[in-house]
Amino acid sequence: MTSKKKETSLSICVKDLxxxxxxxxxxxxxxxxxxxxxxxxxLGPNGAGKSTTMRILSGTMSATSGSAWINGICVAQNxxxxxRKVGYMPENNPLPVDMRVVEYLRFRARLKxxxxxxxxxxxxxxxxTCDLARTARRKIIGTLSKGFRQRVGIxxxxxxxPEIIIMDEPTIGLDPHQIQGIRKLIDNLRGKHTxxxxxxxxxxxxxxxxxxxxxxxxxxxxxxxxxxxxQEFLPxxxxxxxxxxxxxxxxxxxxxxxxxxxxxxSTRLSNDKLELILxxxxxxxxxxxxxxxxxxxxxxxxxxLAPFEPTLEEIFLAATKRSWEETLENKPKISA
Amino acid sequence: MRHFFTLxxxxxxxxxxxxxxxxAAVLFLSLMGFIYWAILRDMVNTPSETIPTVQFFxxxxxxxxxxxxxxxxxxxxxxxxxxxxxxxxxxPTSFMAVTLSxxxxxxxxxxxxxxxxxxxxxxxxxxxxxxxxxxxxxxxAPLAGSFLFLAISGILFISIxxxxxxxxxxxxxxxxxxxxxxxxxxxxxxxxxxxxDTGSGLSSLMLTTVNYLQIFEHLDDFSRGIIDTRPxxxxxxxxxxxxxxxxxxxxxxS
Numbered sequence: 001m002t003s004k005k006k007e008t009s010l011s012i013c014v015k016d017l018x019x020x021x022x023x024x025x026x027x028x029x030x031x032x033x034x035x036x037x038x039x040x041x042x043l044g045p046n047g048a049g050k051s052t053t054m055r056i057l058s059g060t061m062s063a064t065s066g067s068a069w070i071n072g073i074c075v076a077q078n079x080x081x082x083x084r085k086v087g088y089m090p091e092n093n094p095l096p097v098d099m100r101v102v103e104y105l106r107f108r109a110r111l112k113x114x115x116x117x118x119x120x121x122x123x124x125x126x127x128x129t130c131d132l133a134r135t136a137r138r139k140i141i142g143t144l145s146k147g148f149r150q151r152v153g154i155x156x157x158x159x160x161x162p163e164i165i166i167m168d169e170p171t172i173g174l175d176p177h178q179i180q181g182i183r184k185l186i187d188n189l190r191g192k193h194t195x196x197x198x199x200x201x202x203x204x205x206x207x208x209x210x211x212x213x214x215x216x217x218x219x220x221x222x223x224x225x226x227x228x229x230x231q232e233f234l235p236x237x238x239x240x241x242x243x244x245x246x247x248x249x250x251x252x253x254x255x256x257x258x259x260x261x262x263x264x265x266s267t268r269l270s271n272d273k274l275e276l277i278l279x280x281x282x283x284x285x286x287x288x289x290x291x292x293x294x295x296x297x298x299x300x301x302x303x304x305l306a307p308f309e310p311t312l313e314e315i316f317l318a319a320t321k322r323s324w325e326e327t328l329e330n331k332p333k334i335s336a
Numbered sequence: 337m338r339h340f341f342t343l344x345x346x347x348x349x350x351x352x353x354x355x356x357x358x359x360a361a362v363l364f365l366s367l368m369g370f371i372y373w374a375i376l377r378d379m380v381n382t383p384s385e386t387i388p389t390v391q392f393f394x395x396x397x398x399x400x401x402x403x404x405x406x407x408x409x410x411x412x413x414x415x416x417x418x419x420x421x422x423x424x425x426x427x428p429t430s431f432m433a434v435t436l437s438x439x440x441x442x443x444x445x446x447x448x449x450x451x452x453x454x455x456x457x458x459x460x461x462x463x464x465x466x467x468x469x470x471x472x473x474x475x476x477a478p479l480a481g482s483f484l485f486l487a488i489s490g491i492l493f494i495s496i497x498x499x500x501x502x503x504x505x506x507x508x509x510x511x512x513x514x515x516x517x518x519x520x521x522x523x524x525x526x527x528x529x530x531x532x533d534t535g536s537g538l539s540s541l542m543l544t545t546v547n548y549l550q551i552f553e554h555l556d557d558f559s560r561g562i563i564d565t566r567p568x569x570x571x572x573x574x575x576x577x578x579x580x581x582x583x584x585x586x587x588x589x590s
Contacts (some may be wrong), residue, residue: 084428094422096418110339130372
């Protein structure tokens with residue numbers, strides 16, 4: 001496949017994917033697609049179905065119904081072909097504790113059908129990429145710290161230069177330095193590989209990923225870039241204000257000037273200072289215009305005003321809350 | 337199956353670096369060395385027509401009951417419990433290749449342990465050359481027959497161990513299941529035969545079947561140089577069936 005074709009093609013296509021464990025439905029009619037070179041973050045509370053979806057995509061688990069396609073290959077029909085195209089790092093990253101890092105990676109490279117002539121170079125390259133070559137090359141995996149073990153797992157996923165890399169919680173248990181290292185690594189993969197990763201560290205996802213898919217109770221509740229999700233789940237412009245005075249004075253002042261506002265949060269900073277998080281629903285509300293309105297009032301004093309972007313955590317909470325509410329609404333009522 | 341040799345080499349490497357491999361070898365050789373010494377001492381005190389090699393291999397079931405569960409209980413149950421079996425299956429390999437590699441690794445080690453017992457008659461011959469003059473210590477025909485028996489019965493015994501390891505996550509449960517199944521197959525067959533011999537009215541077909549499953553009878557035949565194809569068929573077909581089932585269980589449990 002030429003690089004131009006690759007860029008326009010879908011790396012992953014999932015249609016009505018469902019997986020049941022007995023009576024429990026882990027994922028229910030999940031639909032999404034990922035373009036080549038995209039970095040996509042999978043978000044969801046525990047038991048939402050993230051790992052199940054990832055395992056099905058990697059060909060290690062079969063779906064109850066629906067279909068998943070990797071580079072146009074049906075996962076259910078050709079799991080082995082799919083495994084050749086996917087580098088998968090499973091949840092908790094289980095590794096054999098009594099092997100040396102380099103031995104383990106060589107063994108994995110052989111299983112991933114890396115040609116003999118390229119095997120040593122391939123292993124060396126992934127060890128350098130994951131910063132294992134100098135520090136942990138000949139160390140026994142059982143003696144490595146959690147961070148280094150995660151790196152071994154990521155190095156394993158990169159072996160054989162797969163087109164798609166799926167990582168289930170790659171940053172779990174890592175310190176901030178290591179997380180930054182993983183972020184850089186993911187940045188390097190952008191454009192060259194399609195990457196899907198799940199994480200509970202939401203700012204991490206926001207920084208690393210081009211797109212986010214939020215999954216809750218086995219269903220996709222939101223998908224899109226951070227900006228798109230903000231518009232969908234937390235519309236309106238938000239501002240953070242520090243004032244000397246009362247919140248009611250601010251709202252009355254703004255409503256007099258034609259602004260439709262809601263105070264989302266109010267924190268007292270000192271006896272006279274108050275921090276407010278304000279949502280302005282007028283689409284054209286600009287910071288400069290607000291400063292003009294608020295600074296000319298004598299019932300309170302404006303100390304600072306800054307735009308306030310909702311974090312992914314807030315979007316995540318809003319999206320999952322909405323899906324919970326929808327579930328409750330759709331639940332059949334039991335008559336007394 | 338193209339990954340079989342990679343996985344098999346990996347299994348052998350794991351056996352080599354695992355301290356429990358050496359502990360099992362020391363225990364096995366100590367026990368068998370003691371049994372060999374006891375047989376020789378017995379022969380000195382009460383001369384017997386049966387040669388020491390035949391007597392030695394007639395107690396094959398003692399180490400089998402302990403060594404086979406020890407060798408195989410970790411193979412799949414341990415890997416499944418630690419999650420490394422799932423990691424293994426993220427590569428384009430098959431469950432059959434994984435199961436066969438586990439079996440082959442354990443089987444090679446099992447045969448190696450038995451091979452090391454050849455050292456006992458050699459050491460005895462070296463230390464007591466006058467005892468070896470009669471040639472009973474290293475009589476090749478019963479030795480070859482007994483080793484052939486161990487090699488083909490080993491297919492079934494190791495397969496039982498691998499199968500037991502496939503059905504559970506717990507190594508202890510796998511070991512116990514393997515021990516119990518081996519006990520039933522080896523000792524149970526003999527007991528059923530004893531009951532049949534007392535003439536409790538078993539049909540001729542049942543008697544043939546019971547005799548067919550008599551592992552001690554097979555050993556007797558092999559050590560006397562009677563190479564029958566029926567035991568070959570029994571051990572290899574049952575072994576392969578168990579390995580196939582293990583592979584299916586692993587696939588279903590993934």
